[in-house]
Amino acid sequence: MLAQLPNANALPALNLAKVEPILLRAKIDSPIVTSFGNIPERAVLLVRAEDKDGAVGWGEVFGNFPVHGAENRAHLIRDFLAAIALSESWDSPATAFDALTRKTHIMTLQSGEPGPFAQAIAGVDIALWDLVARRLGVPLWRLMGGERDTVPSYASGLNPTGFEDIVMQKLKEGYNAFKIKIGFGQDTDFAALNGMRALIGDRELMTDVNQGWGIETACDHWRAYSEFDLKWIEEPLPADASIEQWKRLADQGGSPIAAGENLLGDGQFDAHIASGALGVVQPDMCKWGGFTKTLPLARRIVDAGQRYCPHFLAGPMGILASAHCLAAAGGTGILEVDANPNPLREHLTGGLPPIDSGIMTLPTGAGLGIEPDPDFMKAHRVG
Ligand SMILES: [Mg+2]
Structure with missing residues (x-):
């Protein structure tokens, strides 16, 4: 049977007592570098949901970017979403998701902030699904009808220079697929890609332009960059480029195109899936949709013959949520795991599951299967 959201009548009702944002911050030695701007420190915005029982x-x-945007999302949960979540009993997190979306619709228009509201709702949705799965005593991938507890994973977020030590470390940890950022001009990009090939040989290599090219530049570059045998080239165009432009780029052949972390809503995703231009579709379930929207979307991606590869680059809760969704959805996708040093990812829950020959095995515990360390959380909490 294909993975899908469980029916509400198979779930215990939710009667929430508390929905609380918990914002953590940590300093890092060197910033994350992208073609659109730098990320000088790390934020992780958690949602803790507690039922009356x-x-x-x-x-x-x-909460990656902008660096202080996470505070705004935390306030949206504290000021608006918590009250809505506590206002009635829910037969499923999906019902709560619909109500949260509907009841904040006018606010999103008034504030001009559909993105931040969607992100905050996504985090609440994940917390509610985790709560329900823990109550039922099952891991989320199983609750969602999945048939496997493993996901192929790649080491992501590598800066275009100074990546050597991290790559060697990640090879030692068991990773055999990598993604490096480009879009800094051909000299820098090719030096980075040649350097990566020298380190990893013919292991899987992906790149991310972070929306740094326009259509003409992308078409000019496509063949030469594809020569590096890339599994995909990510966001070569701005996320709001027309479908015609994405199709024109796909007609160049060469490496598959990946995008999706900056799409919002079923309509945008479905237009891209229907166009067939993207070989790899990358929704970020902490940015829009949570499990409620992302699992059905992932199924549509897989059913269309495209690869569902979750985007996520912050804390362990988001990584594990993405891992469960990918495990449940099936297909040939691969999990994004940030390779950059980040104390919040490394220590909040005692470390991510180990990687063996590029494969992550999900924890056996109920829900997400991981638990934040209260002392570590207290030491890094800023809001
Ligand atoms: Mg990206």
Whole structure:
């Protein structure tokens, strides 16, 4: 049977007592470098949901960029979403997702902030699904009808220079697929790609332009960059480029095109899936959709013959949520795991599951299967 959201009548009702944002920050030695700007420190915005019977669930909200945007998302949860979540009983997290979306619709228009609201709702949704799965005593991938507890994974977020030590470390940890950022001009990009090939040989290599090219530049570059035998080239165009432009680029052949972390809503994703231009579709479930929207979307991607490869680059809750969604959805996708040093990812939950020959095995515990360390959380909490 194909993975899908469980029916509400198979789930215990939610009667929430508390929905709380918990914002953590950590300093890093060197910034994350992208073609659109740098990320000088790391933020992780958690959502903790507690039911009246004491059951707890955890979620995570996108909070990478801009660096202080996470505070805004935390306020949206505290000021608006918590009250809506506590206002009635829910037969499923999906019902709560619909109500949260509907009841904040006018606010998103008034504030001009559909993105931040969508991100905050996504984090609440993940926390509610975690809570429900923990109550039922099953891992989320199984609750979602999945048939496997393993996901292929890659080491992501490598800067265009100074990546050597991290790559060697990640090879030692068991990774055999890597993604490096480009879009800094051909000299820098090719030096980075040649350097990566020298380190990893013919292991899988992906690149991310982070929306740094326009259509003409992308078409000019496509063949030469594809020569590096790339599994995909990510966001070569701005996310809002027309479908015609994405199709024109796909007609160049060469490496598959990846995108999706900056799409929002079923309509945008479905237009891209239907166009067939993207070989790899990358929704970020902490940025839009949570499990409620992302699992059905992932199934549509896989059913269309495209690869569902979750985007995520912050804390362990978001990584594990993405891993469960990928495990449940099936297909040939690969999990993004940030390779850059980040104390919040490394220590909040005692470390991610180990990688063996490029494969992550999900924890056996209920829900996401991981638990934040209260002392570590307290030491890094800023909001
Ligand atoms: Mg990206």
